[in-house]
Amino acid sequence: xxxxxxxSKPGSITLVTGASRGIGRAITRALVTKGMRxxxxxxxxxxxxxxxxxxxxxxxxxxxxxxxxxAVTALPGSLPAELCQIDVLINNAGxxxxxxxLFQDGEANExxxxxxTNVNGLMRVTRAVVPGMxxxxxxxxxxxxxxxxxxxxxxxxxxxxxxxxxxxxTEALRKDYAATDIRVTEILPGMVRTNFATxxxxxxxxxxxxxxxxxxxxxxxxxxxxxVIFALEQPPHVNISQLVVxxxxxxx
Numbered sequence: 001x002x003x004x005x006x007x008s009k010p011g012s013i014t015l016v017t018g019a020s021r022g023i024g025r026a027i028t029r030a031l032v033t034k035g036m037r038x039x040x041x042x043x044x045x046x047x048x049x050x051x052x053x054x055x056x057x058x059x060x061x062x063x064x065x066x067x068x069x070x071a072v073t074a075l076p077g078s079l080p081a082e083l084c085q086i087d088v089l090i091n092n093a094g095x096x097x098x099x100x101x102l103f104q105d106g107e108a109n110e111x112x113x114x115x116x117t118n119v120n121g122l123m124r125v126t127r128a129v130v131p132g133m134x135x136x137x138x139x140x141x142x143x144x145x146x147x148x149x150x151x152x153x154x155x156x157x158x159x160x161x162x163x164x165x166x167x168x169x170t171e172a173l174r175k176d177y178a179a180t181d182i183r184v185t186e187i188l189p190g191m192v193r194t195n196f197a198t199x200x201x202x203x204x205x206x207x208x209x210x211x212x213x214x215x216x217x218x219x220x221x222x223x224x225x226x227x228v229i230f231a232l233e234q235p236p237h238v239n240i241s242q243l244v245v246x247x248x249x250x251x252x
Contacts, residue, residue, distance in 0.1 A: 006236055007087040007088060007138055007139065007140055007232075007236075008034070008036070008088070008140075008232040008233050009035075009036075010034065010035025010036065011035065011036070011037065012036045012037070012087040012088060013036070013037045013038075013039065013083055013085060013086050013087050013088070014031050014036050014037070014038050014039070014086070014087065014088040014089070014090060015038075015039045015041065015086050015088070015089050015090065015125075015129060016028050016031070016038055016039070016040055016041065016090045016092055017041050017042070017064065017066055017090070017091055017092050017093035017121070017122075017125055018041075018042055018066075018092040018093030018094065018144075019038070019040035019041055019042050019048065019051065019092070020040070020042035020043070020044045020047035020048050020051065021042070021044075021047065021194065021195050022192070022194030022195055022196060022221050023092055023144065023189070023192060023194060023221045023224045023225070024040075024042065024090075024092040024093070025051060025221065026220075026221035026222045026224065026225040027090060027092065027221075027224070027225045027228050028040050028051060028055065028059065029051075029055065029225070030222070030225035030226065030228065030229050031228075031229075032055045032056075032058045032059060034229065034232075035058070036058070036088075037058050037059075037060070037083065038055075038058060038059050038060070039060045039062055039079065039083055039086070040052065040059050040060065040061050040062065041062045041063070041064035041075075041093075042063070042064065042093070043063065043064070043065050045061065045063045048061035048062070048063070049061050060079075060080070060083055062075075062079075066093045066117060066121025066122070066124060066125055067113075067116045067117050067120065067121050069124055072121070072124040072125055072128050073124075073128055075125075075128055076128055076129065076132065084132075085132060085136065086129050086132060086133070086139070087133075087138070087139060087140065088139070088140045088141075088142070088232065089125065089126065089129045089130075089133075089139070089140070089141045089142070090142045090144070090228065091122040091125055091126065091141070091142070091143045091144060092144045093117060093118075093121055093122070094117055094118040094122075094144065094162070095113075095114060095117055095118070095196075095199055095200070096114060096158075096159045096196065096199075096200045097110060097113065097114070097199055097200055097202060098110035098111075098113075098114075098200070098202070099114065099155065099156065099158060099159045099200050100155040100156070100200060101155050102154065102155060103157045106158070110158070111157065111158035112158075114158040114159055114162050115158060115161065115162050115165075118159075118162035118163065118165075118166065119162050119165045119166060119169070122143060122166060122169070123169065126141060126143075126173070129141075130182070133182050134177075134180065134182070137180070137181055138181045138182065138236075139181075139182045139183070140182070140183040140184075140185070140231075140232060141173065141182065141183070141184045141185070142185045142186075142187060142228055142231060142232075143166055143169070143170045143184075143185070143186050143187070144166075144186075144187055144189070144224075145163055145166045145167050145170065145186045145187060145188040145189075146159075146163040146166075146188055146189060147188050147189065147190045147244065147246065148160050148163040149163030149164045149165075149166055149167040149188060150167075150188065150244070166186070167186060167188075170184060170185075170186040170242075171186075171241075174239075174241060181236065183231075183239040183240075184239070184241070185231045185239065185240050185241065185242070185243065186241070186242045186243070187224060187227050187228060187231070187243050187245065188242065188243065188244045188245065189219060189223075189224050189227075189245050189246075190219060190244075190245065190246035190247055191212070191215055191217075191218050191219065191247065192218060192219040192220065192221060192223070192224060193212045193218040193219070193220060193221075194221055195208065196208075197209075197211040197212060216247070216249045217247035217248060217249035218247055219245065219246070219247050223245060224245060227243050227245050230243070231243060
């Protein structure tokens with residue numbers, strides 16, 4: 001039996017979506033500390049460039065809107081030659097803009113936008129990257145799910161639907177590649193203190209801060225980045241299929 005390829009070694013290439021803020025930014029920083037090269041994608045080039053300036057040559061900032069199908073399809077062919085062989089894909093981009101409201105209180109376009117980014121965007125990027133992994137015979141796909149994909153709550157119709165879809169997609173994808181050396185992992189965080197709540201409230205920073213302040217406890221983006229590194233650093237014959245990460249205190 002051929003020895004499996006170690007892909008979490010220094011110099012390996014990782015594509016991270018939603019890298020400009022929060023969890024994606026923390027993941028990018030953690031990967032760089034391991035010597036991995038990171039294609040850091042997102043919609044805000046200014047923030048990506050700041051991250052690139054901070055972390056140096058191991059980071060390649062790249063504007064990408066995962067809801068733009070043409071842009072996603074063109075991405076692999078648009079990368080510099082030394083970065084086109086992606087070893088690890090971390091599907092982190094997502095949002096809940098307009099969420100935490102009863103279904104009738106939101107606009108249909110708001111709900112559809114959540115699905116478009118969280119589900120369709122994740123599938124688009126995976127479809128663009130996985131052929132190269134299959135050709136090279138190895139790879140690791142890490143999808144950022146949520147505990148919102150395990151249980152529902154009032155005001156979570158679209159976001160719950162998106163994260164349940166991510167869980168189903170990830171589990172089926174793992175079965176698609178069960179006979180290969182492509183690993184497929186889902187990370188399911190509980191509440192993480194980021195800009196996510198502010199974005200949900202369309203820029204209301206005070207409201208976003210209050211949302212986390214009223215919680216019993218929150219995780220930090222670095223906690224989720226550590227979980228990603230844990231999954232990546234397992235021996236090549238080990239696949240962390242699903243990792244649920246919650247704060248120690250979850251109730252008042």
